[in-house]
Amino acid sequence: MTGYNFAYLDEQTKRMIRRAILKAVAIPGHQIPFGSREMPLPYGWGTGGIQLTAAVLGPDDGLKVIDQGADDTTNAVSIRRFFARTAGVTTTTHTADATIIQTRHRIPELKLTDKQIIVYQVPQPEPLSKLESSRAETRRMHGLAEYGLMHVRLYEDITRFGHVSISYDYPVMVGGRYLMSPSPIPAFDNPKMHMMPALQLFGAGREQRIYAIPPYTTVESLDFDDHPFRTTRAPHACGLCGAADSYLDEVVTDDRGGRLYVCSDTDHCETRRTAGHTGTESPPVDAPAEQAA
Amino acid sequence: MSVSLPGFADPVLSAQSSFRAILDAMSRPGTVHTAGHGLTPPAPLGQAAAACLLTLVDAETTLCLDDALETTRDWIGFHCAAPRSPAATAGFLMCHELPDLAALDAGSDDAPQDGATVVLQVASLCAGQRLTLSGPGLPSPATVAINGLPADFAERWAANHALFPRGVDLILCAGDALLALPRTVRITHAHKEA
Numbered sequence: 001m002t003g004y005n006f007a008y009l010d011e012q013t014k015r016m017i018r019r020a021i022l023k024a025v026a027i028p029g030h031q032i033p034f035g036s037r038e039m040p041l042p043y044g045w046g047t048g049g050i051q052l053t054a055a056v057l058g059p060d061d062g063l064k065v066i067d068q069g070a071d072d073t074t075n076a077v078s079i080r081r082f083f084a085r086t087a088g089v090t091t092t093t094h095t096a097d098a099t100i101i102q103t104r105h106r107i108p109e110l111k112l113t114d115k116q117i118i119v120y121q122v123p124q125p126e127p128l129s130k131l132e133s134s135r136a137e138t139r140r141m142h143g144l145a146e147y148g149l150m151h152v153r154l155y156e157d158i159t160r161f162g163h164v165s166i167s168y169d170y171p172v173m174v175g176g177r178y179l180m181s182p183s184p185i186p187a188f189d190n191p192k193m194h195m196m197p198a199l200q201l202f203g204a205g206r207e208q209r210i211y212a213i214p215p216y217t218t219v220e221s222l223d224f225d226d227h228p229f230r231t232t233r234a235p236h237a238c239g240l241c242g243a244a245d246s247y248l249d250e251v252v253t254d255d256r257g258g259r260l261y262v263c264s265d266t267d268h269c270e271t272r273r274t275a276g277h278t279g280t281e282s283p284p285v286d287a288p289a290e291q292a293a
Numbered sequence: 294m295s296v297s298l299p300g301f302a303d304p305v306l307s308a309q310s311s312f313r314a315i316l317d318a319m320s321r322p323g324t325v326h327t328a329g330h331g332l333t334p335p336a337p338l339g340q341a342a343a344a345c346l347l348t349l350v351d352a353e354t355t356l357c358l359d360d361a362l363e364t365t366r367d368w369i370g371f372h373c374a375a376p377r378s379p380a381a382t383a384g385f386l387m388c389h390e391l392p393d394l395a396a397l398d399a400g401s402d403d404a405p406q407d408g409a410t411v412v413l414q415v416a417s418l419c420a421g422q423r424l425t426l427s428g429p430g431l432p433s434p435a436t437v438a439i440n441g442l443p444a445d446f447a448e449r450w451a452a453n454h455a456l457f458p459r460g461v462d463l464i465l466c467a468g469d470a471l472l473a474l475p476r477t478v479r480i481t482h483a484h485k486e487a
Contacts, residue, residue: 005305006305006306006309011304011305011308012351012353014308014309014312015308015348015349015351015353016353018312018316018348018349019349019354020406021316022315022316022319022349022410022462023406023408023462024406025316025319025320025430025475026319026408026462026475026476026477027405027406027457027458027476027477028429028477030405030406030458032406055312056312056313056316057309058306058309058310058313059306114321139403139404140403142403143401143402143403144402175429175477177457177458178458195432197432199316199320214319214320214321214429214430214475214477215320215321215429215430215432216429216430216431216432217429217430218429
């Protein structure tokens with residue numbers, strides 16, 4: 001594409017973002033302010049993630065973009081096409097083939113490797129935002145590692161419901177020091193962040209914050225000794241590939257209460273189906289060869 | 294004043310590949326990466342150190358050069374345009390010998406990201422003083438051998454590490470090789486081998 005720099009952003013902006021990324025890696029879980037630019041899509045559509053990807057991306061990278069686990073949703077398709085046009089990079093939907101994975105609200109089911117970087121799109125980087133509205137105050141709380149308020153919030157959930165009722169954006173402690181929002185990934189994905197071999201970068205465009213988790217860093221979901229953190233998933237197997245351990249989407253199929261549970265990670269589901277796995281809702285195998293036999 | 298020596302041949306893609314080398318080095322402390330291949334910086338500036346400056350330093354940052362690098366001032370000034378600053382307040386320091394880390398800007402509790410980044414040229418990243426590293430980025434403790442650090446480096450680093458989340462971060466360069474020591478890393482002397 002002519003008229004734009006490689007990967008859209010100008011070099012001055014990339015340097016500013018790159019400096020912020022390096023400090024974010026050096027201080028795991030700490031939010032670094034940065035001069036978020038206006039991008040050719042509105043805030044809330046992944047501008048933070050796009051700016052991180054643009055600052056990191058090179059011509060040899062393979063880029064995968066997912067939105068809620070799916071490669072084929074509007075947000076994922078348009079961001080993938082954006083970088084294919086502005087940077088000419090190879091794009092892929094296969095998790096194993098990607099070197100950079102930009103994601104909205106999921107971590108792929110396939111275990112990531114130390115050759116990969118995962119970039120999260122973050123709407124609200126401040127985990128304390130619903131408990132303390134002043135950013136000056138939350139900055140101070142992070143500075144002092146004063147996170148009692150969040151424990152009280154979890155405790156109140158337990159007294160009211162018998163369990164912690166946070167199902168996504170479940171707060172984590174990074175490296176035993178910083179309370180961090182994992183972005184609105186399901187709590188199901190939280191354990192994947194712990195000691196992950198891949199570098200994890202987080203970008204919030206509207207809120208103008210960058211943070212990171214280096215590879216092999218401890219990430220603990222907040223809990224209590226007598227109420228340990230638990231992940232939940234719909235108690236079904238994927239209707240298409242039969243996976244009993246993946247995170248599922250519930251799809252309404254008719255107006256008579258019909259439901260279909262399918263893997264939220266479309267690449268994971270496709271890979272399994274290609275390998276021959278089937279679920280209860282798999283289309284019947286019409287094999288002429290068998291009929292002939 | 295003459296600045297006859299060029300910077301990156303391809304300012305966009307060379308900066309990108311250099312950044313990825315630095316990012317990898319910072320994410321996985323102790324691993325050695327290459328940057329600045331093909332650069333011709335003025336002596337005594339090495340290729341990796343020059344690549345770090347061209348990639349990270351610009352008019353929005355402050356830079357402190359130590360005396361041994363004074364001859365490279367014009368080249369750095371022309372290509373990076375960073376305002377000069379005393380060591381105590383500089384965002385970046387380009388050094389030929391390890392500065393007093395305790396005298397540098399370590400940031401504040403609320404804004405630890407203001408801590409300085411020190412780019413230090415050493416003689417070698419594959420032979421010399423053996424140090425054992427552990428911490429985020431390392432699945433298990435790793436040993437590096439560096440020639441060009443003071444004998445009491447581990448003790449001096451411990452004082453910097455103890456400030457966490459405040460502190461300074463170090464990028465060590467030798468020729469076109471670099472490795473990084475973020476403030477999170479714990480360093481001990483490796484046991485002497487026979």
